[in-house]
Amino acid sequence: MQVVVVPDHRAPIVTSMVWYRIGAADDPIGKSGIAHFLEHLMFKGTAKHPAGEFSSKVSEGGGAENAFTTNDATAFYQTIGKDQLGTVMAFEADRMEGLVLTDAVVLPERDVILEERRMRIDNDPGALLAEAMDAALFQNHHYGIPTIGWEHEMAGLTREDALAQYQRYYTPNNAILVIAGDVTPDEVRRQADVTFGRVPRRSEPGPRQRAKEPPPIAERTVTLHDERVTQPSLSRSYLAPSYPNAAPGEAEALDILADVLGRGPTSRLYRSLVIEQGIANSASAYYSGDGLDYGRFGIFAVPRGDVSLDRLGAAIDAAITDIRDHGITQDELDRAKKRTRAAAIYAQDSQATLARIVGTVMVNGQSLADVQEWPSRIDHVSVADVSAAARKYLDKRRSVTGSLLPAPAENRS
Amino acid sequence: MPLIVARLGLALLGLLLIVPASYAAKIEQVVSPGGIKAWLVEDHAVPVIALNFAFGGGAAQDPAGKPGVANMLSALLDEGAGNLDSEAFQARLDALSLSFNFDAGRDQFYGSVKTLAENRDEAFAMLALSLQSPRFDKEPVERIRAQIESRVKRSSTDPDTVAMLAMCASAYPNHPYGQPVDGTEASVAAISVDDLKAYRDRIFARDNLKIAIVGAIDAKTAGALIDKTFGPLAARAERTPVPDVAPKMANLDIDMPNPQTIIRFGGPGIPRHDPDFMTAYVVNHILGGGTFSSRLYEEVREKRGLAYTISSTLVPLESSSAFAGGTATRADRADETVGIIKSEVARLAKDGPTAEELAKAKSYLIGSYALRFDSSMKIARQILGIQIDGLPIDYVEKRNAIIANVTLDDARRVAKRFLANGTDMIVRVGPVPKSGPEEAVQAEATVPLVKHL
Numbered sequence: 001m002q003v004v005v006v007p008d009h010r011a012p013i014v015t016s017m018v019w020y021r022i023g024a025a026d027d028p029i030g031k032s033g034i035a036h037f038l039e040h041l042m043f044k045g046t047a048k049h050p051a052g053e054f055s056s057k058v059s060e061g062g063g064a065e066n067a068f069t070t071n072d073a074t075a076f077y078q079t080i081g082k083d084q085l086g087t088v089m090a091f092e093a094d095r096m097e098g099l100v101l102t103d104a105v106v107l108p109e110r111d112v113i114l115e116e117r118r119m120r121i122d123n124d125p126g127a128l129l130a131e132a133m134d135a136a137l138f139q140n141h142h143y144g145i146p147t148i149g150w151e152h153e154m155a156g157l158t159r160e161d162a163l164a165q166y167q168r169y170y171t172p173n174n175a176i177l178v179i180a181g182d183v184t185p186d187e188v189r190r191q192a193d194v195t196f197g198r199v200p201r202r203s204e205p206g207p208r209q210r211a212k213e214p215p216p217i218a219e220r221t222v223t224l225h226d227e228r229v230t231q232p233s234l235s236r237s238y239l240a241p242s243y244p245n246a247a248p249g250e251a252e253a254l255d256i257l258a259d260v261l262g263r264g265p266t267s268r269l270y271r272s273l274v275i276e277q278g279i280a281n282s283a284s285a286y287y288s289g290d291g292l293d294y295g296r297f298g299i300f301a302v303p304r305g306d307v308s309l310d311r312l313g314a315a316i317d318a319a320i321t322d323i324r325d326h327g328i329t330q331d332e333l334d335r336a337k338k339r340t341r342a343a344a345i346y347a348q349d350s351q352a353t354l355a356r357i358v359g360t361v362m363v364n365g366q367s368l369a370d371v372q373e374w375p376s377r378i379d380h381v382s383v384a385d386v387s388a389a390a391r392k393y394l395d396k397r398r399s400v401t402g403s404l405l406p407a408p409a410e411n412r413s
Numbered sequence: 414m415p416l417i418v419a420r421l422g423l424a425l426l427g428l429l430l431i432v433p434a435s436y437a438a439k440i441e442q443v444v445s446p447g448g449i450k451a452w453l454v455e456d457h458a459v460p461v462i463a464l465n466f467a468f469g470g471g472a473a474q475d476p477a478g479k480p481g482v483a484n485m486l487s488a489l490l491d492e493g494a495g496n497l498d499s500e501a502f503q504a505r506l507d508a509l510s511l512s513f514n515f516d517a518g519r520d521q522f523y524g525s526v527k528t529l530a531e532n533r534d535e536a537f538a539m540l541a542l543s544l545q546s547p548r549f550d551k552e553p554v555e556r557i558r559a560q561i562e563s564r565v566k567r568s569s570t571d572p573d574t575v576a577m578l579a580m581c582a583s584a585y586p587n588h589p590y591g592q593p594v595d596g597t598e599a600s601v602a603a604i605s606v607d608d609l610k611a612y613r614d615r616i617f618a619r620d621n622l623k624i625a626i627v628g629a630i631d632a633k634t635a636g637a638l639i640d641k642t643f644g645p646l647a648a649r650a651e652r653t654p655v656p657d658v659a660p661k662m663a664n665l666d667i668d669m670p671n672p673q674t675i676i677r678f679g680g681p682g683i684p685r686h687d688p689d690f691m692t693a694y695v696v697n698h699i700l701g702g703g704t705f706s707s708r709l710y711e712e713v714r715e716k717r718g719l720a721y722t723i724s725s726t727l728v729p730l731e732s733s734s735a736f737a738g739g740t741a742t743r744a745d746r747a748d749e750t751v752g753i754i755k756s757e758v759a760r761l762a763k764d765g766p767t768a769e770e771l772a773k774a775k776s777y778l779i780g781s782y783a784l785r786f787d788s789s790m791k792i793a794r795q796i797l798g799i800q801i802d803g804l805p806i807d808y809v810e811k812r813n814a815i816i817a818n819v820t821l822d823d824a825r826r827v828a829k830r831f832l833a834n835g836t837d838m839i840v841r842v843g844p845v846p847k848s849g850p851e852e853a854v855q856a857e858a859t860v861p862l863v864k865h866l
Contacts, residue, residue, distance in 0.1 A: 010458050011787045043705070055705040060773055062780015065705070079784060111718025115673070119721050119741050122672040123572060227670060231567040266507045274556060275500070281556075281563045304559045335507060342510030342529055348459050349788040 001172040001196055004358050004368065005188050006180035008351045014181030015079045015352045018092050019359040021176075022169035023072040024149075025142040025210055025293070031161055033149020036069040037113055038162045042076065043067075044105045046098035051105060054091040063088070071143055072292040073363040079352055082182045086191045093195040096170055097202070099163075106159040114155065117148050125226035126233065126404060133402040136220045137237050140211045143294060171202040176362050180355035210293055213239065220400040227407035233302045234309045235402040236316070240287065240393045242295035244364045251289045252374075252381050253389035254297060258287035259336040260328050260386070261319070262299060266335075268323070269301070273315050279307045283316070292364045297393055309403050320394050327387030340378060440796055442806055443626075445636040447644045451624035452796045452806065453635055456789065460530040462628035463793040464540070466643075467521040467801055469623075470616045473589040473655045473732070479604060480589075481596015483517035483616075485561060486609045490515050490524075492553035494542040499553040502543075509535050513543070517594055520731040521801060522616060527790065530629040537638040544617060545645050549606045561601050565593075576675045576739070576842040579667060584660035584679070584838065590733060619643060621650035625797035627789045655732045662837035666845055674747035674843030675739065678754055680834040682727050682734035683827075685802050692819050692827040693727060698774045699766045699824075700758065700832070701725030701738050706773070708757050713740060719750050736835055744844045755836045762832035765825030779813045 024035045045051030058065045063080030078088045121127045131146050138144030148154070177196060179188050216239050243251045262269040262285025269283035281302045289295040303312045347353055362368070443451045475482045491506065491513045493499040506513060512527040524544075528536035568574035578593050585591035596604070622643060626635050659681055683693045701709040701724045713723045725738030742750045766774070786792050786809075799808050 010456075011783060013783060013787055052706065056773065059704045059706050060776040060780070062777055062782070062784070064781065064784055079787075081780060081783065108716065108718030112714055112721055115719070115742060116721035118672045118743070123741070228570045230570050231563050264507070265503045271500075275552065278556070281560045302563060304563070339507065339510060345459065345529060346461060346512075346527065349461060349790060351787060 001175050001177060001192075002362060003177045003179070003188060003192055004362060005183065005185045006178070006351070006354050006358060007182075007184065008180055008354065009182050010351075012082050012182050013079060013351065014082045014085050014179060014183050015077060015355045016085060016088055016092065017075055017077040017178045017180075017355045017359050018096070019073050019075045019176040019178065019363045020169055021072075021174050021205065021208065021363055022074055022165070023070050023292075024145070024147040025071040026169075026208070027142065027145065027149070030153060031157060032145045033113065033154040034157055034161050034165055035074055036148055037110065037154070037157050038165050039067050039069045039074050039076075040109050040113060041101055041106065041162050042095055042099065044109070045100055046095050047100055048094055048098055049091065054095065057087060057091065058084075061087070069147060070290075071147055072290075073359070075356075075359055075363075077352070077355070079181075085179070085183060085187075086195070089191050089195040093199050096172065096175070096196070097199050099166055099170075101159050101163060103159055106162065110154070110157060113148070114151065117151060117154065120148065121146070122151075125224060125229050128226070129222065129224040129235065129402050129404045132222045132224060133235060133237055133400045136222050136400045137239060137296070138294070139213060139216075141213050141293060142210060143291065168203050169205055171205070172196055172199050173201045174203075174205045176359060178355045178359045178362070180351045180358070208292065213294065216398045219396040221403070222400060223403045223405065225405050225407050229404055229406045231302060232309055232406065233300065233404045234312050234316070235301075235404075236299040237400050237402075238297040238393055238395070239398045240289070240295040240297045242289045242291040242293065243361075244292055244366055246289070246295070249377060249381060249385055250389060251287075251295065252377050253385040254287045254289060254295070254393065255340075255378070256333065256336045256381050257323075257328070257386050257389050257394075258285045258297065259339065260332045261285040261323060263339075269299070269316070269319055272319055273301060273312070274304075277315060278304060279315060280304055280312060290360055290364075309405070313401065320390075324387075324390045324394055327383055327390065330383055333381070333383055333386065337378060337381075341375070344375070440806055440809065441632060443632045443635050443639070445639040445644075447640040449619055449622070449624070449639050449643055451626055451635065451639055452800060453625075453630075453632055454627045454792055454796065455629075455631055456627065457629045459789065460629050461789055462526075462528050462530055462533055462536070462626065462630050463789045464526040464528075464537075464624070464626050465524070465793040465797040466622060466624045467518075467523045467797060468616050468618070468650070469521060469621045469731075469801075470650065470652050471518045471520045471522050472592070472594040473520055474612065474616055474652060475589065475592065475596075476608060476611070479596070479600050479608060480592035480594070481561065481601045482604055482608050482612050483522055484595050485557060485601065485604055486612055487515035487517045487522065488557045488561065489549060489553060489609065490543040490547050492557065493548040493550050495546045495548075497542070498548065498550060502539075505539065509539070511536050511539060513540070519590060519594065525790075525793070533630060533634075534638070537642050541642040541645075544642065547609075547613065549609055554606060554609075558601060558604070561595060562598055565595050565598050565601060568595075570669070572669050572671050572673070572675045572842045573741075575667060575669065576677045576840050579665055579842070580677050580679065580737070580838065580840045583663050583665055583840070584735065585658060585733070586661060588658050588733075589655055590658070590730060614647065615651040618647040618650035620648060621652070622646075623797055623800040625793045625800065627793040627796070657732045660733060660735045660838070662834070664838065665840045667840070667842045668845040669842050671843050672744070673741045674744045674841050675741050676747060676751060676754070677737065677739040677838075677840040678725075678751075678758075678836045679728075679735055679737035679838045680836060681831065682729060682736040683831050684734045685729040687734075689823075689827045689830065690727075690729065691815050692823045693831050695771070695774050695778060695816060695819050696761070696766065696824050696828045696832070697725055697727055697736070698778060699770050700761050702774070704777060708761065709738070709740075709754065712753050712757055713742075713750060717749075717753075719743070719746055719753075723754075736831055747841060747843065751839060751841070758832050758835040761828050762835065763829070765821070765828045768821055771819070771821055771824050775816050775819060778816050782813055 273280040283301040723740035728735040
C-alpha cells in the first residue's frame with residue numbers, strides 16, 4: 001500500500017483518504033453501477049464494528065466524512081481533529097477486510113442508489129443528454145457507461161456481486177492512503193504500521209487493461225427532446241488523450257487550448273459568441289485529462305433568445321476552424337500560463353483539495369515527481385504545441401455533438 | 414473539473430512543506446482612519462488575501478413589484494466601471510488573476526474578492542471602481558439580462574426550484590420574502606438602468622456595511638485600503654422597512670412530469686437573537702442535520718431506502734424565522750415518506766431527544782466547528798456571518814461553550830416550541846396520480862399554479 005503525506009500545519013486538522021484502484025469503468029458487463037454500489041455498502045458495518053459505529057465515531061469527533069466513485073477509482077475520506085487520526089485509520093483498515101453484508105442492509109441501499117440516480121440524472125434532461133453523448137463518444141471503452149450505472153442493471157445488483165467485487169479489489173496492495181494536514185510522515189508511518197499494515201493481502205487484481213477505442217472515423221450527433229426543457233443548449237465532446245497516456249506535452253497543450261478557447265469571460269468563445277455576436281447566453285470549453293485511459297475536450301453553449309442551435313453550432317465551428325487554422329497568439333499563451341500559476345497558489349488554501357489531487361494522480365499510476373514537474377512542463381508549452389493539439393484533436397470525426405431541445409410541438413400534452 | 418488547479422496545487426507541495434506552523438485564527442477589529450470598521454485575521458501562510466463584505470438589505474430591498482434588481486446588479490458590477498468598459502475591466506481582472514464575486518441574498522448584498530498578495534493594491538482599486546462607479550453600458554446590461562432570463566426560464570421546469578419558489582410565495586404572500594431573488598421573466602425584462610443605480614445609491618452605504626479580511630495583510634494597510642474602497646460611499650443607507658412576518662402555513666401539490674417527487678416541509682422557526690436559538694440548532698441537528706446519523710436520515714434513507722438525501726435546517730431571516738427541510742423520493746412512495754417525516758417531527762416535538770442523542774449531537778457540533786476555519790476563504794465567510802448576526806468579536810471562542818451548556822430539559826422544551834408545527838407546511842412537486850378526486854394543476858413557466866389542499 002502506497003502512503004502519501006501532505007503536511008499542512010495551519011489548523012490542527014487532518015484529512016485521511018483511502019483510494020482503491022477500482023472504478024466504474026471496471027464494472028463487469030451487465031453489472032453497471034457495482035463499483036458505486038459497493039462504495040455505499042462500505043458504510044454497512046464489519047464483524048468488529050456494526051453499521052453506524054464508524055460514522056458515529058467520526059461524527060462525535062466533529063469530523064466530516066464521505067466517499068465517492070469515479071470511472072477509475074473509489075475513495076473514502078474523513079476530515080477530523082488530528083488526535084482522532086489513529087482512530088479513523090483503524091476503522092478504515094477494519095472495513096478493508098471485515099465488511100459484513102446481509103440482504104437486510106443491501107436491498108434498502110439498492111433503493112437508495114436508484115433514488116440517487118433519479119435525483120442526479122433522471123430529474124435533469126441535461127444529465128440524460130450527457131449520458132447519451134458519452135455512450136456515443138466511447139464506442140468500445142466503458143467510459144461510455146454511466147458511473148452510477150444504467151437503471152435496469154442497478155436494479156439487479158446483488159449482495160453476491162458486491163462481495164465478489166470487494167474480495168477482489170479491496171486489498172491493501174490495490175489501495176493508496178493519502179493523509180493531508182497537521183501531521184508528520186513519521187507519525188503517519190507509525191499509525192499505518194499498526195492499522196493498514198496488519199491487513200493481509202487477499203488478491204492480486206493485476207494490471208488494469210480495458211477495451212480500447214477504435215480510431216474514430218464518424219462525426220456523431222445526438223438529440224434529446226424532452227418536455228421539461230425550456231432552455232435549449234448545445235454540447236460537444238471530442239475524444240482526447242489524458243495525462244497518464246498522452247504524448248509528452250500534449251495534455252498540457254490541451255489544457256492551455258481549453259483555457260484560451262473557453263475559460264471565463266475573456267476567452268475566445270465568450271467574447272465572440274456572447275459579447276460580439278450576441279447569439280449565446282453562455283459559451284465555454286474545458287479539457288478533462290484525469291482519466292486513466294482517455295480524456296475529453298468539451299464545449300458547451302446556450303443560445304440567446306430564439307437563436308437556433310444550428311446557427312450557434314455554425315459559430316462554434318467557425319471559432320474552432322479559426323484556432324485550428326491560425327493557432328493562438330503569444331499573448332494568449334502568456335495570459336493562460338499566468339492564470340494557471342495563480343490558480344495553483346489559490347489551491348494551496350484547502351487541505352482536502354490537496355488530498356484529492358494527490359489521490360487522483362497517484363491512483364492512475366503516475367508519480368508525485370511526475371506531477372511536481374508539471375509547472376515547468378506547462379511553462380514549456382509553445383504556441384506551436386497548442387496549434388498542433390488543436391489541429392489533431394479538434395477534428396469533428398473525433399466528436400459527438402449533443403442538442404438539448406423542448407419536446408416537439410405534436411408531442412406536447 | 415479544475416484539473417489545472419489540481420496539478421499546479423500538487424506541484425507546489427514542496428513549497429507547502431516549508432510553511433511554518435504559524436496559523437492562529439486571531440480576529441482583530443480594525444478601524445480605518447476614516448472610521449470604517451472591519452474584522453481582520455492576519456495570516457501569511459499562503460500569499461493570498463480574501464475580502465468578504467455585505468451591505469444590509471439584499472433582495473428584500475428590491476423595489477416593490479420589481480424582484481430581481483439586486484440580483485441583476487450583482488451580475489453587473491464586474492462588467493465595466495470608471496473608464497474601463499466591460500472588455501477592459503474583465504481583461505484587467507484577468508491580468509491581475511483576481512476573482513470577484515457578488516451575490517444577492519434575501520437580507521444581504523454580498524461581495525467577495527480573492528487576490529494574490531502581490532496584487533493587493535490593484536485588487537482593492539478594482540473593487541473601489543466597481544462599487545463607486547459601475548458603468549451599466551447597454552451591451553453588458555442586455556447580455557446579463559438575457560442570461561438571467563434564460564436561467565429563470567430554465568428553472569421554471571426544475572422541480573427543486575419550483576418547490577422552493579412555491580414554498581416562499583405561499584409562506585410570504587405580499588412580502589419581499591415571497592418574491593424570487595432572481596426575479597420573474599416579466600420583472601427582469603422591466604428592470605431599467607435607473608433601477609440598478611437607485612438600488613446602489615440607497616444600499617451601498619457605510620452605515621450598512623460589514624467587512625471581513627483574511628490573509629497576508631496587516632491592520633494598517635487594511636485600514637488605508639478600506640478607506641479608499643468604501644470611504645467615498647454614502648454615509649447612510651436608505652432602506653425601506655421590511656415588516657416582521659410569520660410564515661403562513663399551507664399544503665401545496667404541484668404536478669410536474671419527473672420520475673421523483675420533491676418534498677419540502679416546514680413551519681415557524683426561531684429568530685437568531687432568541688436565547689433558544691442555539692438549543693434549536695442542536696435539536697435540528699438531531700432531527701435532520703448534516704451527518705449520516707440524524708433521525709430523518711436513519712428512518713427515510715437507512716431503514717427504508719426511500720431517498721438519497723434528506724435534511725432540515727433553521728432559516729433565521731432578519732424579519733422572519735422559519736424551519737424547513739426537504740427530500741426527493743419515488744413518486745409512488747411520496748405519501749409514505751411524508752408520513753414518516755410528519756411522525757418523526759411530531760415524535761421529537763413530543764418527547765424531545767434522548768440523553769445519548771443530545772450528547773452525540775453536542776460532541777459533533779463542538780468538534781466540527783474548527784472545520785469551518787480551515788481555509789482563508791472559509792474564515793472570511795465565518796467572520797462576516799458573525800458580524801451580520803450581530804454577535805461579539807469573541808463569539809468564536811465562546812460558541813462551543815454555548816452548545817456544551819444545552820441541557821436535556823432545554824432541548825425538550827425547545828423541541829416542543831419549534832417543532833410542534835414543524836410540518837404545517839408540505840410542498841410536493843412531482844407526478845400527481847390522475848385518478849384522484851381533484852386533479853392538480855399543471856405547472857407553468859415561472860409562476861407555478863398550485864392547488865391548496
